[in-house]
Amino acid sequence: xxxxxxxxxxxxxxxxxxxxxxxxxxxxxxxxxxxxxxxxxxxxxxxxxxxxxxxxxxxxxxxxxxxxxxxxxxxxxxxxxxxxxxxxxxxxxxxxxxxxxxxxxxxxxxxxxxxxxxxxxxxxxxxxxxxxxxxxxxxxxxxxxxxxxxxxxxxxxxxxxx
Amino acid sequence: xxxxxxxxxxxxxxxxxxxxxxxxxxxxxxxxxxxxxxxxxxxxxxxxxxxxxxxxxxxxxxxxxxxxxxxxxxxxxxxxxxxxxxxxxxxxxxxxxxxxxxxxxxxxxxxxx
Numbered sequence: 001x002x003x004x005x006x007x008x009x010x011x012x013x014x015x016x017x018x019x020x021x022x023x024x025x026x027x028x029x030x031x032x033x034x035x036x037x038x039x040x041x042x043x044x045x046x047x048x049x050x051x052x053x054x055x056x057x058x059x060x061x062x063x064x065x066x067x068x069x070x071x072x073x074x075x076x077x078x079x080x081x082x083x084x085x086x087x088x089x090x091x092x093x094x095x096x097x098x099x100x101x102x103x104x105x106x107x108x109x110x111x112x113x114x115x116x117x118x119x120x121x122x123x124x125x126x127x128x129x130x131x132x133x134x135x136x137x138x139x140x141x142x143x144x145x146x147x148x149x150x151x152x153x154x155x156x157x158x159x160x161x162x
Numbered sequence: 163x164x165x166x167x168x169x170x171x172x173x174x175x176x177x178x179x180x181x182x183x184x185x186x187x188x189x190x191x192x193x194x195x196x197x198x199x200x201x202x203x204x205x206x207x208x209x210x211x212x213x214x215x216x217x218x219x220x221x222x223x224x225x226x227x228x229x230x231x232x233x234x235x236x237x238x239x240x241x242x243x244x245x246x247x248x249x250x251x252x253x254x255x256x257x258x259x260x261x262x263x264x265x266x267x268x269x270x271x272x273x274x275x
Contacts, residue, residue: 017224076179076206079199083186092195093257096264115238116205121198122238123245131264133194133245133255 002050007042008034047105048161057160064156071117071152078118082135093137094123095145097130101154106161113153120149169217176210179203192256193248201241208233 015030038045046052082089097114101107111122111130119135132149139145186199209230216226255263 014228017228020221020224072202072206075202076182079186079202080179080182083182083189083199088189088191090190090195091258092192092255093259094194094255094263094266111242112235112238115201115241116234119198121194121201121245122242123194123249124242133198135195135198 003046003048004038004042006048006050006052007045008038010045011037047103060156060160064153064160067152067156068113068116071113075116075118090135091137092133092135094131094133095137095140096142097132097145097149098142099128099130099150099154101157101161103161106157110150110153110157114150117149117153165220166218169214171214172210172217173214176207176212176214178207179210180207183207193253194245194255197241197245201237205233205237208237 011034012030015034019026019030051057099107099110101110107125107130111125114120114130114132115122121133121135123131123133125131130150134149138148180203183200183203186203187196190196190199212226212229212233216223254266257263
């Protein structure tokens with residue numbers, strides 16, 4: 001039930017965003033369509049449900065978005081610097097990154113965030129190991145890899161998804 | 163008026179990053195490094211352009227906001243799928259030193275299980 005409500009709220013918010021209108025007919029159409037889609041997908045849409053909207057979690061999600069946005073801008077400046085440099089300063093390789101996260105959703109978000117942060121691209125997830133293409137491999141030491149690639153994300157994600 | 167100016171500035175920044183992404187795809191040595199340049203630069207580039215349009219036309223703001231969210235979710239997934247597919251058909255990553263490929267042999271070991 002809680003998962004059903006969660007899916008419905010998310011879908012309805014997306015509808016509101018796209019129509020940007022509070023006319024009754026729009027709201028009713030949106031609610032009906034959201035209900036139909038929700039009844040099909042709510043089992044696979046989320047593992048968590050309504051407890052996701054607790055104030056603590058929302059605060060952590062906002063904190064995560066800020067950390068992520070800064071990392072995204074840094075990543076772009078980093079790529080721009082490497083691309084423009086005539087010497088092309090890269091030392092690419094694929095490294096194994098062990099995550100401590102347990103939840104499936106958290107792993108997917110971590111993998112996506114890693115792809116969008118400086119110099120790293122997630123190639124595959126196998127169990128607890130993320131295989132990451134790193135454009136400038138500075139070290140093969142697992143601790144250094146953990147610290148350099150994903151520690152800042154993982155700390156917040158663990159608070160959101162525990 | 164101010165919002166419009168900010169919008170145009172963000173669109174320009176997005177366009178610059180899109181250009182750098184294309185330039186990166188041109189310069190990088192192998193598919194994985196190209197994907198790096200492609201994914202990051204096009205994500206911020208597309209997000210910047212769409213969000214800038216939302217600021218120039220304030221009535222579209224929430225639509226563009228949702229599109230930006232969808233881009234942020236779907237772009238890394240598509241690049242992950244491309245990278246994983248490339249590896250599975252046997253394209254080895256370009257490396258300057260030996261032993262920098264931790265995925266080497268992992269899929270074969272998985273299949274034997």
